[in-house]
Structures are given as C-alpha cells and as structure tokens.
Amino acid sequence: MPATDQLNIVPFISVENMMDLVLTTGTETFLRELAGYVEEDFRRWESFDKVARVASHSHDGVIELMPTSDGTLYSFKYVNGHPKNTRNGRQTVTAFGVLSDVDSGYPLLLSEMTILTALRTAATSAVVAKHLAPKGARTMAVIGNGAQSEFQALAFKSLLGIDRLRLYDIDAAATERCRRNLQGLGLTIEACRSTEEAVEGAQIVTTVTADKQNATILTDNMIGSGVHINAVGGDCPGKTELHRDILLRSSIFVEYPPQTRVEGEIQQLPQDYPVTEIWRVINGEIAGRESASQITLFDSVGFATEDFSALRYVHDKLRNSDCFQKLDLLADPDEPRDLFGMLLRREALTIA
Template sequence: MSLHTTKIAPSPMAFVPFVSVDHMMQLVHRIGVRPMLRGLAEYIEEDFKRWALFDKVPRVASHSQAGVIELMPTSDGEVYGFKYVNGHPANTKGGLQTVTAFGLLSNVATGYPALLSEMTLLTALRTAATSAMVARALAPETDTMAVIGNGAQSEFQSLAMAELCGIKKLRLYDIDRAASEKLARNLSETGLEVTICAAPEEAVEGAGILTTCTADKQYATILTDNMVGAGVHVNAIGGDCPGKTELHPDILERGDVFVEYTPQTRIEGEIQQKADDFPVTEMWEVLAGARPGRTSARQITIFDGVGFAVEDFSALRYVRDQLEGTGLGLPLDMLADPDDPRDLFGMLMRAKA
C-alpha cells in the first residue's frame, strides 16, 4: 500500500474498530518492536513531506497544578484525526502512568469515525520514531548515545535510535538509579552496550547524540552549556508544555534548532525561553529538501521536540494499515444506524423491550 493512501471508504457497517491495549501489544509483537519503529518513522516522514496538506494548530491544552490534558487534531483533507493525551508527572507516586492517550481517525467525506485506538503505547512508539527520524537527518555519524532521564520513554528512544541511526552504545543517567537499572535490564537482550553513569556529565562523554527525557513540570537545566560539545546532536524531548524545559538557554544560542510546528514549540518547547523571533527550522523543510540540516562536522543540532498532531495522525494511519488480516480490533457499536437517516427517534422506539 502506498504510504500516501489515506482515504477511508465509507463503511456500510455501524461498527468502529477499536484497538485495545491488549491488541496493540499483540500487534507490536506480530510486527516486532524495531520493525514497527522503522515503519512508524517511514509513515511520519512521508506525512512531513506533504506538510502543506495538513490543518495545523497548536494543541488545545487544559492546564492544572497536577498536569495537563490536551487535544491534538489535524486533517489532510481526506482523513481527520485527533489524540487525547494527558501529562501528570506526579502520577508515578501513586503507581499511575504520567501519560495516557487514545486517538481516532475519521472519514472527512462522511464524518464517520473509522478507527479508535489506545495511544499510550502508540505515543511512546511514535515519539521514539520521530526522534530517530530527525536524528537520522541531523545527527553526526556515531554509535553512542547518552540517555538522561530513564523513565517510560527511554527504552523506545534507545531502540529507535539503534534501528534507524546505528546506535550501539548507551550511557545512562537518572536521578533515580533504579530507573537506569530498569532500563539496562529491559535492554539486556537487545545487543546494546549499556553503561549506567553516576552523573549527567559522565553520561555525555563520547556520545554523539544526547537525549533528554525527563518528566518534572518545571524549568530545569538537565544539560548545562559546558556539557554540550561541538558536533553533537541534542534530542530534547522532555520539555513539552509551558514552564517545562531541560536545556540551559545558552545551548540554544550555540546550536541550530529544529522543531515540528513553530507556533506550538514557542509555547511548549525549549525555545519558550527565547524571544518570539528566535530562529528555528521546521523539520518538514529539511525532509523535503527545502532547507539544510547538518552542514558541518562541528555544528550542534538541537531537536526541540514537543510532539505534534501530524505524528499521531501518521501513527494511527500506520496502525490502521497493519490491522488488515490480523483479527485484531474490537468492533464497537458507536454509530446510530437507522434504516431511514431521518428517523433516529423511530429507531430508538423500535428498540423498546
């Protein structure tokens, strides 16, 4: 199937396929984690290359002291998609996920939903696939990555960078050593060489890619200016809402900053620390060949990644295309389907016991 094929034929059925967490896990294992990360990256890159077709708005966010709840909509004119997602850093103290999500695709021609899916797992996969897609375009040739912040996203980031960028060695740091031990344990049979470090300064030694992925909702300095040497690629994905950052602002001055959708990143990303005219490059421009990415061996490239709706659209589209013939996807009775579209009330009365 062409990656550009997004049209959904109107269905005569009143059922919408739902991909549960269990079915998503089964789908990932059918495909394989690393092949799925590669497949997601291909779909995301294809959609970035047709960027002009998409409706684009910063996500709609409802902030509280505890966290944020967001809606992320987009459409390419044929298919509409949205994701519901939260971010609540303190949830782990109660044994809950910091991020949960679900998403939907629907047919623009009819407005009928065509797919409903869990997106807690899928968001972790698509976030990692996006990071690796960007690093493949911007990072120097390297086999070593530092991973600072070893929470729920870290395994996905590590495997995506291994699959798409050839990373073989990981240098880990987290303020909670148990998190680093968890990551090392989960990657123990992947063939990756893993070193747990005692400090972030130690973790960045010899690494060509520096990934920061922390959860606390605060202005933080995970990477200081002296920790970022010439020629590295910084994959900064933890700062994703107002008041939450990971990089010292001086790092942004020394490097070239690449973003997904500038209006959203100025609100939520590392560049919220900078003036509104601080120069950035959108990744679709690089992937489409309209603007350069890495231009020299000593250049510092920075991906200020906050996540954007087109990536979720791509991920849902990928899942929809992989479901065919698997038997996965529960049919949900979500759509009223009267014999006469004008007689919704009659349908209700005929259902009376």
C-alpha cells in the first residue's frame, strides 16, 4: 500500500502517473499482470456484490457509475460515453475510479481510468480468449482501429501469442496510425481495405468500433467455422456490431447477463436466449471451446469487477512505485466529531 499515515490523504494516479506506471512496467508485462488479477477475480465471481451499472442517459451520451465490492474492498468507476466528443478534441470515453476499504469506507486510491479501462478491456478480452479461441491461433483481425485497438493487439500478443494482425477501419488514417503505433513490437501487420479482407484467415476477430447505433460490422457470410469473435464495441442500448444471424450460429459467452442483455450484442435476441457466464468457464466449472468448428463469441460490454481488478492491481503496484500524488481529499480533524473546530483552527492559522 502507498506509504501514508495521514488520514486525510488519498493516493491519486493522474494520467501522467498512469502512463509512467505502464511504461516503467512495460505495456505487455502490465497487460499480463493485470490479466492475472482479472482472472483471479473472475474465479471468485460469487464473492462480489454485483449490480448493473447506474446509467444517466442524455441526448448525446451516457454517464455511468459502476460499483462493486468483494466485502473487503469496494470500487466504483465513473465513465462517460459520448461519440460526438471527438468533434471537439475530446475523448469518446473517459473514466476515473476509486478503490476503498470496506471496513472504514475510506478511499484507498483515486485513479484516472481512461488509459486503465483500455488496458483492462484488452486484458479481459485476452483472458476470455485463452478459454475460447482455437488452439494455436496466431492471426487476429481487428475491425475498428481507434483508441482501444493497439491495447487489444498487445494483450492478444502477450497472452495468446498472436503475431499477425489484419486491420480494417472505415477511416484508413486510423488503420495507418494503428499500424505505425504497433511497429517494432513483434507483430506482422496487414492493413486491409474491407472487413471481408481483414477477416480472411483470422482465427480471432475483434470488433471494436465506436458508433452509438446499431451497425452491422460483421455479417454472417464473413464468419467461418472455428472462429472466436471478440465483440468489444457494442456496449450500450442501441449499439451493436454483429448481424443477428452470427449470434444464432455462435456459442455466446457474457460477463453479467442482466447487464449484457441490455447493452450487448444479445440485446438483439430474446431475453431468455441461452448464454454462458464466462466466470464459470474461467473457474473450470463449464467447458469453453468444445470443438474446432465451434464459433465462440465473447459479447463483451465491460463489467464493474474488471475495473475492481484493475484498481486492485494498480493499488498493489503503488507499493513499489512513486507514480502517484497525495490528494488532501478527506477531512481529518484532531477529534473526529469536531469538524467545525477544524474550520476554526484553519481560520486562526490563516489570520495568524
């Protein structure tokens, strides 16, 4: 735990701190270590308090709070989703989060989570793919080459040994940037001119597009037998990426069904359509991929426990790192019941 005996202080990881924490760790090492925390928490899924995220929808987007707790630690993430934001230089998705001690209710950590969410989403995708992707998969198609694409690529390289990428984005400049960003990192990269071209020969297809609307990034004819689909971009009501027919041919794995049925690709299916909770696969209770011809689909929307894992991980890392600042966030009067006295003493101090 970060060394502070001051009750008023909460460690804060700024965006710059987070970048330094990632870079001093190494991005791929960070993704692998983080994946370990994600996997560990999926295995003890039943020990978590789970609620669907608390969403505040507006015309152009949504602001969400995602709380969870394992009885010892509590976390929540604040995250927005505003696709039009990029028009004025803002991020579509920004986030920050807090990790707290359940016994005292005191925050242990405040952290930026825009970068951390991209990392945890990629780590989660890779953890899940370890159980669902065809054995020996080396080629991944990435449809949508925006903010999350490189993180997905590196997580799959680091955890599954993916070494060939086939990229496609409706914006060729995004593909080119993604390709350039990943240069020299041990990946053979092909920039493709269509989704059809990108999925050719790929054992894993990752979709990570950003439009807030029902889109059909993948149609049924593009997906051959044996493929694992890592569907990341469809993550709110009215926002999907896959044609319904693909869903009907796939074995579908989800994080938390009550949330995924509202936000995921399966919002296109009846509410009782059978899906498998991925934690049951990760803890060995249920088989993942069962045949070479099976199409597996991870209908990922992102769940609070993954943010919990990410915050728990970076909080542990702060033990051996100075990548944080000390934030005077909590009132700490000399006597807990004397909040007003603290104000009076500050007044005396300021006048003196």
